[in-house]
Amino acid sequence: MMNETTRTYDVIVIGAGPVGENVAERTRAAGLSTVIVERELLGGECSFWACDPSKALLRPVVARADARRVPGLSHAVAGPLDVEAVLAHRDKMSSYWKDDDQVDWLDSVSVDLVRGHGRLDGPRKVSVQTPEGDTVRLTARYAVAVSTGTSAALPGIPGLENVRPWTSREATSSDRVPARLVVVGGGVVAVEMATVWQALGSQVTMLVLEDGLLQRMEPFAGELVTDGLREAGVDIRFGTSAASVGRENGEVRVSLTDGGELVADEILLATGRAPRTWDLGLETIGLTPGDWLKVDDTFRVTDVADGWFYAVGDVNQRALLTHQGKYQARIAGTVIGARAKGEQVDDAPWGTHVATADRTAVPQVVFTHPEVASVGLTTREAEQSGRRIKVVDYDLSHVAGAHQYADGYRGQARMLIDLDRDTVAGVTFAGPGVGELLHSATIAVAGEVPIDRLWHAVPAFPTISEVWLRLLETHRG
Numbered sequence: 001m002m003n004e005t006t007r008t009y010d011v012i013v014i015g016a017g018p019v020g021e022n023v024a025e026r027t028r029a030a031g032l033s034t035v036i037v038e039r040e041l042l043g044g045e046c047s048f049w050a051c052d053p054s055k056a057l058l059r060p061v062v063a064r065a066d067a068r069r070v071p072g073l074s075h076a077v078a079g080p081l082d083v084e085a086v087l088a089h090r091d092k093m094s095s096y097w098k099d100d101d102q103v104d105w106l107d108s109v110s111v112d113l114v115r116g117h118g119r120l121d122g123p124r125k126v127s128v129q130t131p132e133g134d135t136v137r138l139t140a141r142y143a144v145a146v147s148t149g150t151s152a153a154l155p156g157i158p159g160l161e162n163v164r165p166w167t168s169r170e171a172t173s174s175d176r177v178p179a180r181l182v183v184v185g186g187g188v189v190a191v192e193m194a195t196v197w198q199a200l201g202s203q204v205t206m207l208v209l210e211d212g213l214l215q216r217m218e219p220f221a222g223e224l225v226t227d228g229l230r231e232a233g234v235d236i237r238f239g240t241s242a243a244s245v246g247r248e249n250g251e252v253r254v255s256l257t258d259g260g261e262l263v264a265d266e267i268l269l270a271t272g273r274a275p276r277t278w279d280l281g282l283e284t285i286g287l288t289p290g291d292w293l294k295v296d297d298t299f300r301v302t303d304v305a306d307g308w309f310y311a312v313g314d315v316n317q318r319a320l321l322t323h324q325g326k327y328q329a330r331i332a333g334t335v336i337g338a339r340a341k342g343e344q345v346d347d348a349p350w351g352t353h354v355a356t357a358d359r360t361a362v363p364q365v366v367f368t369h370p371e372v373a374s375v376g377l378t379t380r381e382a383e384q385s386g387r388r389i390k391v392v393d394y395d396l397s398h399v400a401g402a403h404q405y406a407d408g409y410r411g412q413a414r415m416l417i418d419l420d421r422d423t424v425a426g427v428t429f430a431g432p433g434v435g436e437l438l439h440s441a442t443i444a445v446a447g448e449v450p451i452d453r454l455w456h457a458v459p460a461f462p463t464i465s466e467v468w469l470r471l472l473e474t475h476r477g
């Protein structure tokens, strides 16, 4: 017989990815009773099918590519990767797709867990269908926060439904290396996964609609990554995509929009993300299933009255990144606590209860070879913003630390200076090893450090971070 139970909490969180977990931790720390609802694994996409497995796969690939440019070491890493060991490492870093540690952690912070699919059932109410077929009806005294994340968005390519295409999930969890892999898309997932599978032994062909990779970043970033992928053997085709696909005798046949044809063993669709809101009961509170949830800077959904409904992380489309979602979660959890206690909300820019950095200082690293690291505005965004911006470029290969890092180092740095405020508005680095440089740029942008003071922040010699000095010297002439 199916059971139905009813429970009331101060706060209900739907989705226990990295973001939902952090919202729940913060509301509980604020003294509010909190329950979290999860239908798959605690830790979400990031832990099991995105950040963790993808970076575990990329680390040996990038480390080998770096080592191959170090004199005296290159001969030791001339051979192929140990595919079995790389995949085993990936499995370990994905906790073997088990969430026991996360369950223990949730327990340690005194947040209750209900496993099952959660749906809104009118204001402040959530109904959970458990795997056993039972129903748990939850009511929130103060807030419901949705952190249900995103799934791969699949384009309407004729024949796709019969091909069983890879999405980011298969690309990060496969234990088989396809001999030939077609990757559709030229964004972050596409370039990272093309890097991995080419290095593991696939012949990768990328189909990219645009005329360059990583179109949301500075053009030189996409150009350097294009060169890196081509050197690794990836066949990149710009200005084309899949017009139709089919599978025959195990092979995928891809007809291209430019009239050509390709045959492969698998096809990966890396064509963006869609919010997980289509089966969330949004219609019961006057919203449209399948839509992104629009929020204010304190994460209240703007189209819902009475301020009880929050959306945090990927699902609000502000920044589809784990670290930025967790930043949002810290703020959302704290502001829910403050409002529940009737405390003053500090929502002035850079205040405790607003995510100002979402608008001005979002850092991102693309873990390819070379890496790309960016924060703040790009040149295109600066032009659109109408601000008075000066663009300062520096060739990273001229920095002493780059000579030490690798033979024939290639890279580029760009700093955007806000001329009215005399601060840094954006930075992009592209080159091997630049990922760990990024936080220096994030501090400069989020901290609005005056250029005159930045001049006194002396980079150590001989590190790649000496590029800061060179950028400032270039700016000052």
Ligand SMILES: Cc1cc2nc3c(=O)[nH]c(=O)nc-3n(C[C@H](O)[C@H](O)[C@H](O)COP(=O)(O)OP(=O)(O)OC[C@H]3O[C@@H](n4cnc5c(N)ncnc54)[C@H](O)[C@@H]3O)c2cc1C
Pocket (backbone or CB within 6 Å): 014, 015, 016, 017, 018, 019, 020, 037, 038, 039, 040, 041, 042, 043, 044, 045, 046, 047, 049, 050, 051, 052, 054, 055, 116, 117, 118, 119, 147, 148, 149, 150, 168, 172, 189, 276, 279, 280, 312, 313, 314, 315, 319, 320, 321, 322, 323, 324, 325
């Ligand atoms: C291949 C790939 C690599 C990436 N690499 C990086 C990276 O290196 N660095 C980075 O910062 N970001 C990376 N990202 C982005 C990152 O994965 C996301 O930004 C992050 O996972 C968002 O966290 P979230 O908690 O909002 O959503 P998710 O991680 O998607 O978690 C949402 C959770 O909600 C659950 N859920 C959904 N609907 C319901 C429901 N109705 N009821 C109950 N539970 C529900 C899901 O099961 C899931 O557990 C990557 C993404 C991809 C695809």
Ligand SMILES: NC(=O)c1ccc[n+]([C@@H]2O[C@H](COP(=O)([O-])OP(=O)(O)OC[C@H]3O[C@@H](n4cnc5c(N)ncnc54)[C@H](O)[C@@H]3O)[C@@H](O)[C@H]2O)c1
Pocket (backbone or CB within 6 Å): 155, 156, 184, 185, 186, 187, 188, 189, 190, 192, 208, 209, 210, 241, 242, 270, 271, 272, 273, 319, 320, 321, 364, 365, 366, 367
């Ligand atoms: N290292 C990281 O930080 C990291 C890694 C992976 C993913 N992510 C996050 O995940 C998000 C999703 O990444 P993504 O690469 O899937 O999306 P994306 O938006 O970055 O790129 C999508 C690509 O698919 C192409 N595309 C879209 N529709 C298409 C169609 N119909 N036919 C052919 N091509 C089409 C686009 O032109 C684009 O090149 C990113 O926004 C990123 O923030 C981050």
